[in-house]
Amino acid sequence: MSTMLEVSGLNHQYGTGAAAHVAVNNLSFTVESGQLASIVGPSGCGKSTLLRCVAGLTAPTSGEVTLHGDRVSGVPDDLAVVFQDYSRSLFPWLSVAKNVEFPLRWRPMSKAERRAAAQEALEHVGLAGVGKKYPWQLSGGMQQRVSIARALARRPALLLMDEPFASVDAQTRFELEDLTRRVQREQGSTVLVVTHDIDESVYLSDRILVLSKSPASIVADLTVDLPADRDQITTRESAEFVTLRGEVARLLHGGAPEAAAALSDAAEWDLATQQATEADPKVTKPQS
Numbered sequence: 665m666s667t668m669l670e671v672s673g674l675n676h677q678y679g680t681g682a683a684a685h686v687a688v689n690n691l692s693f694t695v696e697s698g699q700l701a702s703i704v705g706p707s708g709c710g711k712s713t714l715l716r717c718v719a720g721l722t723a724p725t726s727g728e729v730t731l732h733g734d735r736v737s738g739v740p741d742d743l744a745v746v747f748q749d750y751s752r753s754l755f756p757w758l759s760v761a762k763n764v765e766f767p768l769r770w771r772p773m774s775k776a777e778r779r780a781a782a783q784e785a786l787e788h789v790g791l792a793g794v795g796k797k798y799p800w801q802l803s804g805g806m807q808q809r810v811s812i813a814r815a816l817a818r819r820p821a822l823l824l825m826d827e828p829f830a831s832v833d834a835q836t837r838f839e840l841e842d843l844t845r846r847v848q849r850e851q852g853s854t855v856l857v858v859t860h861d862i863d864e865s866v867y868l869s870d871r872i873l874v875l876s877k878s879p880a881s882i883v884a885d886l887t888v889d890l891p892a893d894r895d896q897i898t899t900r901e902s903a904e905f906v907t908l909r910g911e912v913a914r915l916l917h918g919g920a921p922e923a924a925a926a927l928s929d930a931a932e933w934d935l936a937t938q939q940a941t942e943a944d945p946k947v948t949k950p951q952s
């Protein structure tokens with residue numbers, strides 16, 4: 665396997681003097697071509713800052729990022745990012761097909777080739793029939809599928825995903841995790857996912873980089889030795905999954921895996937309660 669991404673001695677500091685805040689501290693790692701790696705770390709530890717530096721959206725204070733050997737300075741043409749907030753990343757005035765085609769406008773492709781690439785990407789994410797609709801006519805999960813299709817249409821050397829499923833319900837999240845794994849394997853893509861969800865990092869990945877509290881540094885680099893064919897029920901019940909989840913939890917929280925499971929459950933509770941409250945304001949979360 666060849667190295668697709670190399671991060672060397674990366675530091676990032678916001679502000680200067682008394683207001684300075686070091687968000688990322690001397691991070692070094694590589695991601696091999698065709699690998700699906702997750703970055704998991706506590707809230708505010710610097711995950712998004714790291715991702716922005718990798719994407720060329722933020723210049724690191726020091727250190728270097730290279731993509732297939734080329735130094736990243738500005739957003740590389742063959743890199744795509746899927747963000748958490750699909751509602752803000754899709755253009756509401758463009759049809760779904762036009763949204764997916766949009767980043768291809770700068771490629772040396774004919775209109776027909778762009779249209780075909782967009783259609784193929786939509787088929788990959790199970791949305792072959794919705795090209796003429798507008799994003800606001802789709803469910804949240806479908807909109808996030810469109811964002812993924814838009815990223816895939818560019819056949820990126822590296823696909824970055826920043827908390828990509830944090831804004832959808834638990835069932836849709838499972839579907840999107842499976843979709844990501846399937847598409848990644850079909851296309852042999854290299855994917856780096858940032859998540860705060862321990863279970864998701866284990867289920868999705870070939871490898872997990874666990875980050876420390878702020879400023880982010882790597883506390884562990886774990887290989888996920890689960891079968892390539894995964895299933896949301898049997899994989900999550902397997903002894904290997906439970907052991908690895910416990911290991912990540914201990915590294916993150918320095919405590920029992922149950923504590924981390926409770927944290928993950930609490931996050932799902934919050935989301936479910938928020939959705940239920942929007943539907944019926946009388947619904948409230950029970951006090952623990």
Ligand SMILES: Nc1ncnc2c1ncn2[C@@H]1O[C@H](COP(=O)(O)OP(=O)(O)OP(=O)(O)O)[C@@H](O)[C@H]1O
Binds near residue numbers: 707709712878
């Ligand atoms: N533009 C900015 N200016 C100053 N400080 C910032 C800026 N962006 C982020 N920070 C700070 O840098 C630290 C890391 O932020 P970052 O968003 O990278 O963390 P994160 O791990 O992605 O957080 P979360 O999991 O909550 O999304 C935080 O303390 C944050 O307040």
